[in-house]
Amino acid sequence: MTDKSQQFASDNYSGICPEAWTAMEQANHGHQRAYGDDEWTQRAADGFRKLFETDCEVFFAFNGTAANSLALSSLCQSYHSVICSETAHVETDECGAPEFFSNGSKLLIARTESGKLTPESIREIALKRQDIHYPKPRVVTLTQATEVGSVYTPDEVRAISATCKELGLHLHMDGARFSNACAFLGCSPADLTWKAGVDVLCFGGTKNGMAVGEAILFFNHDLAEDFDYRCKQAGQLASKMRFLSAPWVGLLENDAWLKHARHANHCAQLLSSLVKDIPGVELMFPVEANGVFLQLSEPAIAALTARGWRFYTFIGKGGARFMCSWDTEEARVRELAADIREVMSASL
Amino acid sequence: MTDKSQQFASDNYSGICPEAWTAMEQANHGHQRAYGDDEWTQRAADGFRKLFETDCEVFFAFNGTAANSLALSSLCQSYHSVICSETAHVETDECGAPEFFSNGSKLLIARTESGKLTPESIREIALKRQDIHYPKPRVVTLTQATEVGSVYTPDEVRAISATCKELGLHLHMDGARFSNACAFLGCSPADLTWKAGVDVLCFGGTKNGMAVGEAILFFNHDLAEDFDYRCKQAGQLASKMRFLSAPWVGLLENDAWLKHARHANHCAQLLSSLVKDIPGVELMFPVEANGVFLQLSEPAIAALTARGWRFYTFIGKGGARFMCSWDTEEARVRELAADIREVMSASL
Amino acid sequence: MTDKSQQFASDNYSGICPEAWTAMEQANHGHQRAYGDDEWTQRAADGFRKLFETDCEVFFAFNGTAANSLALSSLCQSYHSVICSETAHVETDECGAPEFFSNGSKLLIARTESGKLTPESIREIALKRQDIHYPKPRVVTLTQATEVGSVYTPDEVRAISATCKELGLHLHMDGARFSNACAFLGCSPADLTWKAGVDVLCFGGTKNGMAVGEAILFFNHDLAEDFDYRCKQAGQLASKMRFLSAPWVGLLENDAWLKHARHANHCAQLLSSLVKDIPGVELMFPVEANGVFLQLSEPAIAALTARGWRFYTFIGKGGARFMCSWDTEEARVRELAADIREVMSASL
Amino acid sequence: MTDKSQQFASDNYSGICPEAWTAMEQANHGHQRAYGDDEWTQRAADGFRKLFETDCEVFFAFNGTAANSLALSSLCQSYHSVICSETAHVETDECGAPEFFSNGSKLLIARTESGKLTPESIREIALKRQDIHYPKPRVVTLTQATEVGSVYTPDEVRAISATCKELGLHLHMDGARFSNACAFLGCSPADLTWKAGVDVLCFGGTKNGMAVGEAILFFNHDLAEDFDYRCKQAGQLASKMRFLSAPWVGLLENDAWLKHARHANHCAQLLSSLVKDIPGVELMFPVEANGVFLQLSEPAIAALTARGWRFYTFIGKGGARFMCSWDTEEARVRELAADIREVMSASL
Structure with missing residues (x-):
């Protein structure tokens, strides 16, 4: 017991929620094309596009470590750096995965208030070193909701993305608990992401009731170039993809x-x-x-x-x-x- | 339809087989420790040890691309090379994953007979270049059954492993269809692996009826040092691990x-x-x-x-x-x- | 003796030629700013821009292995591939350096005539695989002069670059013996490179009489973005840079x-x-x-x-x-x- | 001027000192085998073995960034971490080179006294996290003399190496200014390195009067396995090696x-x-x-x-x-x- x-x-x-389970069960009939070329994956991707009210690029990865690391590595090169908070999961609990996937990008820790980065703390770190002997800041990653249970408001995200644009930084959102942030704020997924300037969101499925799987949403299409190859090479393309995507269909339907x-x-x-x-x-x-x-x-x-x-x-x-x-x-x-x-x- | x-x-x-499905269903009750520290993962690992009649080290990865690439990268360094056949999945269908996970190891193609490497073809490639300007051969990888449907006999594997030992090469087996090889030969998993000199086996679950997941078995314990960290960093440690391991319990029970x-x-x-x-x-x-x-x-x-x-x-x-x-x-x-x-x- | x-x-x-030696001697007076912020490096870079009749971006690396590998890695990502000839130095004699610097890019071998790639052989390889399970071709690398002593004419380079443009491939030139090619053809460095569609040239100094050092010339400025960071991170930024650049001043003066x-x-x-x-x-x-x-x-x-x-x-x-x-x-x-x-x- | x-x-x-210059001049006669298979490289390596009173393995790299990063990457895997001080050059001034060469190893900052790590500060960091979700500590790197001009005594190094052995950590010494440390302490290079438990030393030549070049000395032979391949792949093997090694002959002669x-x-x-x-x-x-x-x-x-x-x-x-x-x-x-x-x- x-x-x-x-x-x-x-x-x-926790285990698998009923909606995800039922969808997996429905997906488990007969043969389906592999590697995402199936109807369930199409439905899940379309579901995300509808939910986010935009024609974003949707990819699926097995877990959050990979989803975040792949997304970050698509936003910078090995000699760039990623600004994050001290409690950011990418810094504290992914065993150096961002550094591994990016072949060496450095994580730079910025100060937080209630676990949240601010335009000021980002600026401080981004401008601290501007010489060639230190990795060049290129990305900011927010965790939404944060690892300490706080939530960025749309206004806060917008203020941060404005700073990012000014400083030439991409904006990534680790949304392992993105659904909890939406639930708290009562605002739309769109308001909290691309409308607020987020380039890429990793939308967490596991903590939301799936067995395995996260979705990676690129709102900036240019940044998604060849991202499917990146996933494949990094061991994140499921052959029987329908079992990663069908649960999303279950979760997205009826909210x-x-x-x-x-x-x-x-x-x-x-x-x-x-x-x-x-x-x-x-x-x-x-x-x-x-x-x-x-x-x-x-x-x-x-x-x-x-x-x-x-x-x-x-x-x-x-x-x-x-x-x-x-x-x-x-x-x-x-x-x-x-x-x-x-x-x-x-x-x- | x-x-x-x-x-x-x-x-x-194909989809999920009944045995795997039932085990997942059974595993989906209540809360369980994450990251493999659960009872199902313990049972699956023990099941492999029983099946292979040896106290091997057992790890779980999401797919074959990752399982093989992680195993190979644990057997060599970036300046080493891996000898494989022209049709080897690692060469033809993993989008450079072995090169990525190992940070640059080169795959060297050896001649085959009926899709199978031979001691002679391995020796030929291993001894071709012995200077510092070319990656040093360090691993041989066999696919069992091969990508063209042929199967190495235990004698053939033994002959290859003898050559490997002589030349200082580790022996890896890509067992995406290992079960099909066992079924064809009617011999025990032990006879076909560690008893024949295989260091590491990637045992395929997906093609055998699972939704997702492969097992990595190290028969050589030294080579498994810190392999759990390697899996974690590479985005291959499932948080809700029980859903990767329980299907194995289903598959291993009653053969x-x-x-x-x-x-x-x-x-x-x-x-x-x-x-x-x-x-x-x-x-x-x-x-x-x-x-x-x-x-x-x-x-x-x-x-x-x-x-x-x-x-x-x-x-x-x-x-x-x-x-x-x-x-x-x-x-x-x-x-x-x-x-x-x-x-x-x-x-x- | x-x-x-x-x-x-x-x-x-061979050793250091008199012109390189004399320039090093002249550079060896007093203190100079480190890391390329010195007058000799400025003069060498300007010398290249004058020689090539264009405002190219100029970088210096210690050797050809690094120069080529860094240039290639700036032209593609780890899941891309590089098309080269069977005798290409990057394939046969750099111990997997291109794979290492790029974190896994695969080299694809195309057929040659007299050691030279052709539009047809490039097209053949570039179009062979177009699925996600194989690295996506992104770069062609020519060695000029080739490793077997033959030389691409400007017309041949132009034909290749036209094919590259059509197929979305960047064009890199390994010019370890670029000077020998220019000498044979009697044409200008510009005619043989950017005017013929080359994106990046690695101009060999060592084989031309220097102690150490190659120059990397980007004719396509966009591709050079943050390349200085790339060199630094990869251990290719000399502190006493003047001793890498001064010899170039000696070599470039009076041709x-x-x-x-x-x-x-x-x-x-x-x-x-x-x-x-x-x-x-x-x-x-x-x-x-x-x-x-x-x-x-x-x-x-x-x-x-x-x-x-x-x-x-x-x-x-x-x-x-x-x-x-x-x-x-x-x-x-x-x-x-x-x-x-x-x-x-x-x-x- | x-x-x-x-x-x-x-x-x-500063420039090239007379002793290094003279040796380069002497080396610049006729042809010599490339890639270190020449008499000057032999003499330099023997010179180090004599100076350190031990049969260490000696390698040459172009600069300190590469020497340190290659040494560190030979001491750990990508999922391991390296303990260093806050002012360590590898942390502050190498643009993420250690992370790049090791494919992702994380640097962990330990407290210092007068710029120096202590057994206590090392222990504190090494034992802070012992779970799989954080890179496993595997190496300690000391800078001798430190970046703030202080020097570890042989006793201090010994105390640190004792802690390293206890905790399963390798000990690396960044000796960009190792000669200054020896000069200050008046003790032998042997006393300050292998006799005190150092596994690998990067001995700085550039700051000591060379144009370019550092030496990497492995006192622990097992750790040097295939290090020559590592250097080659990473673009750190000079073709005209004599011009990297001869200056060392000049520097080592007559102290x-x-x-x-x-x-x-x-x-x-x-x-x-x-x-x-x-x-x-x-x-x-x-x-x-x-x-x-x-x-x-x-x-x-x-x-x-x-x-x-x-x-x-x-x-x-x-x-x-x-x-x-x-x-x-x-x-x-x-x-x-x-x-x-x-x-x-x-x-x-």
């Missing part, structure tokens, strides 16, 4: 992607609202997407762990991350909140 | 992998037996695995295409490849054979 | 580069004229630049070696390459010719 | 390398002694090698510049770097010191 306590460890501990994201966000809000008044508990970041970052006492963390709860504690001393997913149950949220209350009062 | 005529185009036009391979091979034998006496039809290669390569007349090829059959014709003028799959129906094989007979007699 | 018999082994066995090339070519013609009537001796390729390729008998080759002559024999059985240099002495050419005559008559 | 004021900008603004380093260090000490009592002037780092880092007032920096002095000011606000070279004149040092005194008193 799977341990239910893992429900807050990570949104990729299931948004429904799941809303649910996860709602659980995070619920958790936050249930614990924020607990003495000694502090919200480390604004709760906007599906993650809740709490400052707890160390004994409280130990006590929660002893009760069987699983969560990450990598963000500084006493920091605890609780991630909600498309399948998180409200009852479990309430149970967790009650336990936090108990262990905190015990530890004071 | 899916076009049934695609049944002979490629074995990756479903072998059953499917036997069926595909059987269909190829059936097709071959039904057409080989047709005047003007010639077998281009021995039919051993699941592919049948026929020399037909060009009008016959056009006529078959007009009747709705789909197959590849990339192997020289008048050459046609018919691939059988785990789900190929005998009735369709007979129908195809009958059509070949008709179009050939019409075209004489 | 240096062995004079090495005079025909290779044109890079010393051309004088040396003419001398080397002249020696090759002399050797050729002295031996071509010898029974059993055959010219393997037309003698146009500074190399003479002779078909000799194997006993004759052994006898020449025994007499102390050094030369390469890598081009097939009985083939011998004699390279002339800027400092080859006519007396030695005559001595060699006499010895060839003797050993051949003895071996018949 | 060269601007004498550049004498303190960088030690690579010219040490004499030059002592002179440069002496000038730095002189400058330091002449200015350290000036009110408002502060030494930013201990003056041990050939660099003097002074904290000046900003008006003083402007005034010095106005007087024609050239120096770098990249180390924080008001920081000025004065580098002494093998050819720095004492009179100029005194002149500079006097000017510093004047502008500082004027600016108070």
Whole structure:
């Protein structure tokens, strides 16, 4: 029996959502052309174009590490650099994948506010070194929603893209939790991306209820030149592509992607609202997407762990991350909140 | 409605086999640790160790391009070279992936007999250049079964591995259709790999009935050092790994992998037996695995295409490849054979 | 005492010519800004622009391996391919450097006539594969003069560049012996390069009398974007750049580069004229630049070696390459010719 | 006329020292085998083995960027990381070359004291992340002397190498100014390298009076396997190698390398002694090698510049770097010191 306590460890501990599953099942009939030349892939790509209200170029990759790294490597050369935040997944959790795929591009860390880059912090890093002995800044990558659960507003993205244009930088968005950002803001995917100046979006499927797979959307067509070759060479072209694309069809129809994201966000809000008044508990970041970052006492963390709860504690001393997913149950949220209350009062 | 005529185009036009599907369904309950730290991945790895009768190191990658390229790059450095056959998939159909993953290793083409490398052809290429101005041979890669449907016997593999050892070369096996080779030879996976001197095997799952996924087995433990980091950096570590590994559990239990391979091979034998006496039809290669390569007349090829059959014709003028799959129906094989007979007699 | 018999082994066995030496000596006074920001580098770059009658972009690299590989990698991405001849130095003698610098671009071999690519042979290879599973052709590289001593005429280069434009290919010229080609044809460097459609030329200095160093000339400015960063990252930016550029100033002034090339070519013609009537001796390729390729008998080759002559024999059985240099002495050419005559008559 | 004021900008603004020049002149006679198969290269390599009192493997590269990057890439794979200081040249001034040559290795910054790594700071970084999602630490690189003019004692190197061994890390030394370190410490090259546990040293020639060229010394033979191929592929094998190696013969004979380093260090000490009592002037780092880092007032920096002095000011606000070279004149040092005194008193 799977341990239910893992429900807050990570949104990729969850399984496949019903909509994705059903679509895979439907796709699993007879023979289909391989390598994306099938009807499901066509439908998924068209679905994205409809959702984003634009004729963007759509590609599919197996996971976020590859999607982001391939996108970044298409935006710069090995002697260029990529500006990101200190907590950016590409910097902290992809084992040097961006450097590998790009054959050496350097990631440059810019300051953040609530986990978010700003025009000023980007400018500061982009202009710091302008000589040939240091990689030339060429790309900015935002994570939307950020790794600490905050969300860039369309205005913030627009301000950043204006800075990028001024400085000759491309703008990439790591959207592993893009759906959670849309759900929080209530704005359209278009408003949050190409209308705000984003060149390329990696739209996360895995954390949204798929088994495997991310979509890469180029709003700037020139940048997508030969990107299909890039994916193929890098081992990211599925032969039975329909099983990567069909789940997207399931998720995009009837806005299931948004429904799941809303649910996860709602659980995070619920958790936050249930614990924020607990003495000694502090919200480390604004709760906007599906993650809740709490400052707890160390004994409280130990006590929660002893009760069987699983969560990450990598963000500084006493920091605890609780991630909600498309399948998180409200009852479990309430149970967790009650336990936090108990262990905190015990530890004071 | 899916076009049934695609049944002979490629074995990756087929869908997910019942055993793999059922296992995925079973794996899709509750939360599981990500990145391979789950029970299904453990079971799949153990299943391979049992099947191969040895404590090999087991890794999972998304597709064959990546599996082979990662394995090769772990066996050599960028200034080394890899000896392969002219029809090797790594040479002809992976868009330079081995060169990309290894940061520049060169593939050297050796002569083949029935699509198979020999100790002599390997020696010839390995000793051709021994100066610093040419990449140093370091690996031999065999495809088992080969891309033209032939199969290396254990004796042949042993003879090759002896040559490799003598020349300081590692031995890699691209087993995209390894199961078909086992089914044809009736020998154990162990006999065909580590007992015959193979260092690393990429065991194909996709063509055997999975949605996505290949297994990489290191029989030489030293060569597997930090291979998990290599996979992660190269974008080949699945977060929801259970959906890559569970299908393997399904395939390995009750030898479903072998059953499917036997069926595909059987269909190829059936097709071959039904057409080989047709005047003007010639077998281009021995039919051993699941592919049948026929020399037909060009009008016959056009006529078959007009009747709705789909197959590849990339192997020289008048050459046609018919691939059988785990789900190929005998009735369709007979129908195809009958059509070949008709179009050939019409075209004489 | 240096062995004079090495005079025909290779044109890079020779030393530094007086003009290059004197310029280095003049450059060796006081302090100068590093990394190319010095007066000598400015003068050398201006010298090239004057010689080529165009405002090209000029860069300096340490050797031909790097110059060619960097130029090629600026013309394509890792998933692209480079069309070259079977004897191209980038294919046969740079240990996979083009693959390394480009992070995986594949070299595709096209047929040649007298060592030269043709529009037809380029077209044949460029159009052979057009699917995503094979690297996409993006560049053609010519060696001028070729590795077998032949020379492309301006008309031939123009015909090739027309084909390149039609097929969307960039045109690179490996000019390790570009000066020998100019000397043979008696045409201007401009006629042989940008006026004939060449995008990038690597102009060889080492074989022309320098200690170290090649120049990379971009006639297509767009392609040179950030090339200075590329050189720096790849370890090809000299700190004391003046010692790479000053020799060029020496070579370019008073056309010393051309004088040396003419001398080397002249020696090759002399050797050729002295031996071509010898029974059993055959010219393997037309003698146009500074190399003479002779078909000799194997006993004759052994006898020449025994007499102390050094030369390469890598081009097939009985083939011998004699390279002339800027400092080859006519007396030695005559001595060699006499010895060839003797050993051949003895071996018949 | 060269601007004498550049004498303190960088030690690579200086020219070729007499010993190196004379050796190049002697090497420039007749023909010699190419690619290092010549007598001068043999003599230089033997000279290093004698100087270091051990049978090390010796290679030559064109510049420090390449020497360090090639050495590092031989010590780790793309998914490994390299621990260095914040001011390490490989981090700050090689435009991502280590990442490029290694195909993606990440540089991890460890804390320093006086510009020097410590066992503690190395341990802290090496143990910070031990999961597969972050590059695995595999190498430590020290710069000796450091970029801020300080020098590791043999004891300090030994303590660091002990930590490296414990943690499974290789130890690389960037010795762009290794001679200055030896000169300061008065200890043998052996004591400062292999006897203290260094695996690989890049011994700088350029800053020591050569035109171009660095030596790479492997004390650990296993790590040097096929390193010659690595150099060749990366465009670092000189055809006319004698002109890279002969200058080393000149420098190593009669300890010219040490004499030059002592002179440069002496000038730095002189400058330091002449200015350290000036009110408002502060030494930013201990003056041990050939660099003097002074904290000046900003008006003083402007005034010095106005007087024609050239120096770098990249180390924080008001920081000025004065580098002494093998050819720095004492009179100029005194002149500079006097000017510093004047502008500082004027600016108070």
